[in-house]
Amino acid sequence: xxxxxxxxxxxxxxxxxxxxxxxxxxxxxxxxxxxxxxxxxxxxxxxxxxxxxxxxxxxxxxxxxxxxxxxxxxxxxxxxxxxxxxxxxxxxxxxxxxxxxxxxxxxxxxxxxxxxxxxxxxxxxxxxxxxxxxxxxxxxxxxxxxxxxxxxxxxxxxxxxxxxxxxxxxxxxxxxxxxxxxxxxxxxxxxxxxxxxxxxxxxxxxxxxxxxxxxxxxxxxxxxxxxxxxxxxxxxxxxxx
Amino acid sequence: xxxxxxxxxxxxxxxxxxxxxxxxxxxxxxxxxxxxxxxxxxxxxxxxxxxxxxxxxxxxxxxxxxxxxxxxxxxxxxxxxxxxxxxxxxxxxxxxxxxxxxxxxxxxxxxxxxxxxxxxxxxxxxxxxxxxxxxxxxxxxxxxxxxxxxxxxxxxxxxxxxxxxxxxxxxxxxxxxxxxxxxxxxxxxxx
Numbered sequence: 001x002x003x004x005x006x007x008x009x010x011x012x013x014x015x016x017x018x019x020x021x022x023x024x025x026x027x028x029x030x031x032x033x034x035x036x037x038x039x040x041x042x043x044x045x046x047x048x049x050x051x052x053x054x055x056x057x058x059x060x061x062x063x064x065x066x067x068x069x070x071x072x073x074x075x076x077x078x079x080x081x082x083x084x085x086x087x088x089x090x091x092x093x094x095x096x097x098x099x100x101x102x103x104x105x106x107x108x109x110x111x112x113x114x115x116x117x118x119x120x121x122x123x124x125x126x127x128x129x130x131x132x133x134x135x136x137x138x139x140x141x142x143x144x145x146x147x148x149x150x151x152x153x154x155x156x157x158x159x160x161x162x163x164x165x166x167x168x169x170x171x172x173x174x175x176x177x178x179x180x181x182x183x184x185x186x187x188x189x190x191x192x193x194x195x196x197x198x199x200x201x202x203x204x205x206x207x208x209x210x211x212x213x214x215x216x217x218x219x220x221x222x223x224x225x226x227x228x229x230x231x232x233x234x235x236x237x238x239x240x241x
Numbered sequence: 242x243x244x245x246x247x248x249x250x251x252x253x254x255x256x257x258x259x260x261x262x263x264x265x266x267x268x269x270x271x272x273x274x275x276x277x278x279x280x281x282x283x284x285x286x287x288x289x290x291x292x293x294x295x296x297x298x299x300x301x302x303x304x305x306x307x308x309x310x311x312x313x314x315x316x317x318x319x320x321x322x323x324x325x326x327x328x329x330x331x332x333x334x335x336x337x338x339x340x341x342x343x344x345x346x347x348x349x350x351x352x353x354x355x356x357x358x359x360x361x362x363x364x365x366x367x368x369x370x371x372x373x374x375x376x377x378x379x380x381x382x383x384x385x386x387x388x389x390x391x392x393x394x395x396x397x398x399x400x401x402x403x404x405x406x407x408x409x410x411x412x413x414x415x416x417x418x419x420x421x422x423x424x425x426x427x428x429x430x431x432x
Contacts, residue, residue, distance in 0.1 A: 063334075069327035070309065073316050108317045136340055144333045150317065150325075151310050151332040155340075174382075183362055184245060187355035190348040197345030198291050201298035 005091050005153050007101045009160045011114040012139065015121025016165030023129035024172040028179055038231020040131050041224050047133075048220025055213050091153060105153055112147050120146065125165035129173075135162045244363045255360060269368075273385055276361070277392040280353035285405055288350040299342050306335035354389070361385060 053059045094102040094109075102111045124138045139158035143149050173179040204212060226241030244252065259272030292299070309332035316324035358381075365381035372379060379387075396402050 066327040066330045069324050070312055070331055073319075073321060073324035073328065074312060076321075077312075077315055077319075108314070136344070137337065140336065140340070141333060144329055150313055151306070151329055151336055152314060155336060183355045183359035187352050187359055190352035190355060193345050194287065194291060194349035194352060197342065197348065198294045200345075201295040201342065205298065 004160065005093070005103055005105075005149075005157050007093060007096060007103070007114060008112065008117055008143070008147075008149070008153070009157045011117035012121035012143075012158065012161035013164040015118040015123075016125035016161050017168045019122040019125030019127075020129045020165040020169035021172050023126045024169060024177050024179075027130060028173060028177040034231050034234065036131070036231070037227050040133075041227025041229075041231055043127075043131055043133055044220050044227065045224035048217050048224055051213050051220065052217045055210055055217065060210070105150065110149060110153075112149060116147055117143070121161055121165070125169065128165065129169040135166065242363060242366070245359075248360050248363060251360065252363075256364065259364075269365075269384065270388060273361075273388040274392055276357050277385065277389040278396060280357040281389070281392055281396060283353040284350040285402065287352070288346060289405055289408065291346050291349040295342070295346070299339065299346075302335060302339040302342060306332055306339050309335055358382065358385060 054063075092104050094104060099113050099115065100111055101114055102109065104110070120142045121139075124135070124142065127133060127138070128135045136158060139161055140151075140154055143154040143158055144151055174181060207215075222238060223241065226236045226238040229238075230236040230241060255276060256272070258275040259268045261271055262268055309328045313325055313328035313332055316322075316328055361381045365384075368381050368384075369378040370380075370384060371377075397406060
């Protein structure tokens with residue numbers, strides 16, 4: 001519990017529950033498969049664009065700068081230049097408010113506006129429930145980059161939010177909307193994921209990170225164009241999709 | 242719903258455990274307990290194998306995340322905002338890697354559950370268990386989940402299963418993000 005920021009988890013979870021409940025209720029059975037495919041294609045494009053930016057000289061420069069700053073700080077810690085004082089350990093919420101929550105973590109003070117995680121939780125869970133993309137991979141950067149919280153507290157807190165919104169979404173689809181589930185398909189997918197989780201780390205050490213990202217960008221463009229045209233034009237302009 | 246050929250082969254063996262006593266409720270519990278046990282054992286073995294192949298890389302990435310997380314806390318304590326933002330970003334990147342690795346590895350544990358549910362869907366789709374005192378009922382999925390949890394609690398007491406879990410947990414703990422160890426320098430404890 002020392003790493004769980006309860007108000008942050010609660011704000012993310014409330015937004016998440018709303019998004020994960022409303023999307024199945026509002027869209028299940030009302031949006032055609034074609035439209036889903038089209039929207040999925042668009043999202044793949046957006047993810048591809050983010051990754052493409054990461055591979056550009058500007059994106060790489062940002063990462064290099066971050067590494068250099070981290071390295072410089074590490075050196076300064078070694079030389080004893082850094083100073084500070086650790087207070088009480090773990091997370092301690094100091095004050096609750098509608099627009100500001102203050103807490104300390106290992107003696108360091110943090111604050112955030114709970115409206116942001118509420119809104120963020122809603123949209124991330126909604127996207128996740130609608131297209132199956134989202135959850136942890138959006139909650140964590142959202143909390144670290146937008147709400148500006150440390151990774152230490154974000155990892156545990158966002159896991160709680162992901163779990164709650166995922167359960168809500170699955171429950172609403174299956175039991176409120178009665179959506180049929182193809183368990184055999186899920187099982188087969190999981191076998192593929194498990195195989196990939198073994199093959200990926202074994203092969204990725206031979207391929208630099210940037211080339212893996214470039215490979216993904218190419219695939220994202222291909223899948224993005226194929227799915228978007230298939231969804232919105234009725235046919236894929238690229239073969240195999 | 243016509244049974245998939247894969248299940249046509251397995252069906253006589255799996256359904257055998259649902260016909261042991263002749264009492265419908267008891268048979269459902271026994272059969273599902275056996276099915277859940279099989280799914281869990283296959284899952285445990287496959288996640289164990291997956292970890293054996295990937296633990297080095299897994300450990301590297303989690304250690305990297307841990308290193309930058311510790312540095313980011315040090316930077317905060319030292320009041321160095323620029324270093325905090327840089328190290329927090331790198332911690333975020335590294336955490337993303339280890340998070341997804343953990344997530345995908347969990348598929349190695351869960352896949353047999355969905356194959357089990359797929360078979361149950363052919364056999365028990367229409368079965369409903371009324372919940373006493375309410376107007377609600379539990380379908381085969383709810384029944385399976387409850388019995389799966391019970392099977393897990395029972396199986397984890399077996400020595401062989403405990404040994405397997407112990408090895409797995411040691412892999413996880415070696416690579417997991419632990420409590421932050423703020424360096425003595427950043428704490429202000431200069432020698």
